[in-house]
Structures are given as C-alpha cells and as structure tokens.
Amino acid sequence: MNTSPEIADRLKLALELAVTAGRGTLKHFQKAGLVVDRKSDDSPVTVADREAETYIRNQLAERFPADGIIGEEFGVTEGTGDFRWIIDPIDGTKSFVAGVPLYGTLIGIEQAGQNVAGVIYIPGLDEMVYAAKGCGAWYKQGDAEPTLTRVSDAKSLADGVFVTSQVNTFARRDAFEAFNRLEKAAFITRTWGDCYGYLLVATGRAVAMVDPMLSVWDAAAIQPIMEEAGGAFVDWHGEPTIHSGEGIGANPHVMPEVLAICREYPRLP
Template sequence: MPLSQLSDALTTALDGRLAVAIELAQLAGRSTLELFQSAAIEVERKGDESPVTLADKNAEKLIRAELNQRFPADAILGEEFGSQEGESEFQWIVDPIDGTKSFISGVPLYSTLVGIVQNRECLGGVIYLPALDELVFAARGCGAWHSVSGRTPTRCHVSQKPLDQGLFVVSQVDSFHKRGAERGYESLEQAAYITRSWGDGYGYLLVATGRAELMVDPIANPWDLAAVQPVLEEAGGRFTSWDGKPTVFGGDGLGSNGLVHEQALELLART
C-alpha cells in the first residue's frame, strides 16, 4: 500500500511507528499465506491447550526481528514469545494470527494485529486480514482508515444503528459459558437483530467499518485487543472492558459503534 497517498500527519504518526506497523502487519500476515489451506500444516498445543502453528511463530519472529532493528529501545509483547523489555515509553503488542482456529480450518477470517502502546495507553493499531487483503489502521488524532486489495485507504466510520437493527458478532459462543456469562450472551443475542460468530480481529474490523454494531470478547489477552482499541475509537466507536473501563488489560473486551455500548454493558451485567 503506497503510504505516500496518505497525509503527512498519518505517515508520521507516533514518530513513524504507525507506518512501520502497517508495513509489518502486511509483511507478517502475507507470510502466513504460505501455509494457509495447506495439507502440510501441523498444529501444536500450548500450555493452555490453545493451538499454534509454524505460521504463527514465523510471523511473530518476523515482526520482532524488524522491530529490534528499527526501534531497538521499544518493548515488545507477543502471543507466541512473550515479553521483551525496552528502554523507551513505547511497547508493541502483537498477535501474529488472531483466529488461529480459523486459520487451521482454512477460513479466511483471521488477522494479524499490531498495536502501539505508550505508557499502557493504546495509541495506534493495525488489523490486517491477509487472506482477504483487507486492512484497517488508526493512530490517535489521525482517524481510522480502511483499504481492500491494495486500494487507496479511505476514512472509515462506525454505524449509527441501534442494536435491535444491528449485527452482534462474537468469536466463540462457548467462551461466554467458560466465564459463566451465558445469560449475558443470551440477552445480547435477543436484543440484536442478527448474531454471527465472525469474531476475533475481523469482528472488530466489521464494527470499525460500519458493518457490525457490537463485538464482544468474554476472555481476551492484551495482544487480542491492543490494535483494536485505537481503531474503534478513531472510527467514532468505543472500546472498553466489561466493567466499562477503556483498557485492553482487563481480561475481556467490548467494542461497539458507541450508540449501543451502554446497553450492551447493562445486558452483560445481568450475568
């Protein structure tokens, strides 16, 4: 994607880090396509029984190697290789494949997430779906931008639909059961016009581009959410934990068009 087509404010956002985040998300994401829908893919189980593949590991290694060269003072937190301390105020939070189960199943709705954090505040983020070649990115004060198949990015915005006319998306329904939030899920499903499990980073991308009104994660890690928060907020939406705090470190997440946010929090509180 030719960054020269974007405004100077966007390309220099966060001292050049946003441009690098876009580049690395695309580079790492495209590397996963080498094993996507391949009979040669092997699946391992991590300590928490979640799956991981060589594509996950290689994509994160690629991002880390580039960041260590370009911003050696910055800290890094990634799903596959943990935390690397830094000396600056910045931290990169990375999920090389958000939606590994979709990736393993040959479903193209997985993403590469790169978040830029300063003093625990999420200031920039990139969501890239390599199999769809679809990209959303944002930085604080620069708006959210959307591009498909390498086209010139355009500003994107959340919808203005109420929940009873809107789409509610979630990664996996049984994650509500795992935290004893079945009633909350049922309440959201009843309140929404339509519910689909087009989740993970793709669900948040749908909200940011006005195609869904609500995305909820009952169980989440910072690498699932750090890229998401600035994208949603710059698109005019809202992101919080289930207790209503604008943080990616709360263990869960709720992203919306803003209009339905308080209603969703109230319905989840019935759990």
C-alpha cells in the first residue's frame, strides 16, 4: 500500500471495524419490536446505532488510545495525536428502521485535519468501498477479492443516474428548484440515498450524488473515496471540504454541470 504505515494500519482496522459493527446491526434489522428513540434534533436513533458506535469506540480506545474520535451518537473524544476517527455507525437510520437495506457504516480517518482514508460498508448488501490517499479506491462485495474502482466517464447528467438522499431537504434550504433542474437534466433520478448513493458514484453506477444538508460524520469517509476513485467531493460552491453542511460527489465531467446549478444558492449558515 503506497501510504504511511500509520495510515495503512488504521485503514486495516477501519475495514475490520466497519464490517463487524455493520454486520452487528443486522441482528436488529427487520426485527419486530425495534424501539426508535428521538434525539434532540428529532432524528431517529436505535439500539443498533448505539451498539455499533460503542463497539467501534471501544476497539479504537484499545488499539489507538491517542487518537481522537467524533461519532454521531456519542460526540467528541479528544485525542493527543495527529489522528482522528469520524464515525457514523448507521448512515441512513430511517432506511434501517423502515427495513430498507440501503444504509451503511461509515468510518473516516483524519491526519492533522486532512481526510486520509475512508470506508463505506453496506451490511444489508455486503458491499464495501474504501480508500486511502495515494492508494486508489477499492470495491468489495461478499467474499470476492477487492478490485480497484473508478467513477464513470459519463460526460453529463443526461448520460447517467443522479441520486440524492431525501428530496425535501432541498426545500428545507430553499433550493427545491435546484432539485428540479438536476432531475430534469439527468437521464434518471433516484433517491438511493445516504452513503449508498456515494458508493454508486464511486463505483461508476451513478454520475452524481447531491446532499443539500449533511453532517461531518456523513461526509468524512466519503471525501477520500470519491477523490481516489477519480471524482471529487465538494460543497455547493466547489470547495473540497466536509465541514460546510452540504455535499456533492461526482465524476469530473459532471461536477461542473452540477455546480453551475448549486452555486446559485447561498452557503448554509
């Protein structure tokens, strides 16, 4: 692997943790009696979210105790070194609660504030895509060997699939017309959302994924994967960041077309 031993060791662990934690959620998936609680922002959370993040945090504390952690369910644990892990134990909790298998476990790794590696694992489909800076993006399904993956070479939205997580988030930021224009321009539009949409872009099956609103734990794993797959992950004004509360993942041909629409809207406060 063409990266530092420190990053390689952490990526290896991230792969193990994403699979183990992700598969652990399946014991609650599509099971009767699942209790759904509401967080302060009214978003849902379940025992599966909490168990998965707790497992990951416990393993990190044992293996890399100096590393910091940000997790959706349990907040920030400060570290004493350069590395920080950013975790979303179930990205797509609403899908999980509804019994739809298009949810995933996300693990991103930062070094000195830069995203250096990321993992998306979809437990219900046993699909994974992962990357580290300078090492390419890799796709794995089931027991098959991982293979290098690339974004598509489609030249425009009209040549492929546009995906987004939830249509009404465009309206929530007064940008519903942006969705209308993207949908009209695309060959087909689907809401195969959350991290699964970005997995589709990174593996060449969709040409663009647009999120009007998202959190840092939704984005951290995505950025290195998109970049190493030959695409990009940027905010609505083209900045390659995970901290703007919004995101676009696309191949290099389609990105300018998407940005021409999204740049018309002001940044989120």
